[in-house]
Amino acid sequence: MEILRIAFEGDKVQITLRMSEPFNTRDKPHLARGLFRMLPRLKKHRCYNEGNLSFQREAASTEIAHLLEHLVLELQAVTLCGRGIRGVTYWNWREEPTGQFHIDIDAPHPGVALGAVWLAQRIIRAIDERHPETIDIETELRTLRAIAKLPVDAIPALPVEDFPRWEATWAQQVAELVARSKEQALVTSH
Ligand SMILES: [Zn+2]
Numbered sequence: 001m002e003i004l005r006i007a008f009e010g011d012k013v014q015i016t017l018r019m020s021e022p023f024n025t026r027d028k029p030h031l032a033r034g035l036f037r038m039l040p041r042l043k044k045h046r047c048y049n050e051g052n053l054s055f056q057r058e059a060a061s062t063e064i065a066h067l068l069e070h071l072v073l074e075l076q077a078v079t080l081c082g083r084g085i086r087g088v089t090y091w092n093w094r095e096e097p098t099g100q101f102h103i104d105i106d107a108p109h110p111g112v113a114l115g116a117v118w119l120a121q122r123i124i125r126a127i128d129e130r131h132p133e134t135i136d137i138e139t140e141l142r143t144l145r146a147i148a149k150l151p152v153d154a155i156p157a158l159p160v161e162d163f164p165r166w167e168a169t170w171a172q173q174v175a176e177l178v179a180r181s182k183e184q185a186l187v188t189s190h
Helices: 029-038 040-044 055-061 064-079 110-128 137-149 163-188
Strands: 002-009 012-018 087-090 100-106
Touching (some): 002 110, 002 163, 012 064, 029 055, 029 064, 029 110, 040 055, 040 064, 055 064, 064 087, 064 100, 064 110, 110 163, 137 163
Antiparallel strands (some): 002 012, 012 100, 087 100
16 A cells, blocks of 8 residues: 555545555455454444445455545544544546545544554554554554644644655654643643
8 A cells, every 4th residue: 555645625634545456355354353453443433335334344345445544534533532524435547547546534633634644554554464563552542642732733734745755754753743842831831
């Protein structure tokens, strides 16, 4: 899975990605299983699909990109508790290369949205490579919550055009912003 672009449009984040085959979770049954084990709340997601299946059943046979969508939704929802977040996954392989997908998701806090996309693709990769233990989900969620406490404009809603380059500096950028905001909190609290 290769993220080609992340952009913000209105109050949504738009992710463009390219997948290599297989595209469907049917051919990688350990993916959905591993995800539900790591984040059990995902099973309860509502999903409007053709068969009107629960997401738990839908996840056994759907596009891996659709799984990523629900994962980004879930990571934002647990971080920004109480907010209803919606998303949609679509593709048009008549006009775009086969394997290219688009995911549009509500993004009330751009920094949290970016953090959720970054974490979601790492989770999918770790489970796909059968190393889910390399993700310490509690620590990762704590970081997302720390981002949520930053001002909404602390991490600007700028498009990410070069994902590998952006990814190389993201964790460092977040660590510095969170450390700085903690220092300020110490200075201003009496
Ligand atoms: Zn869905």
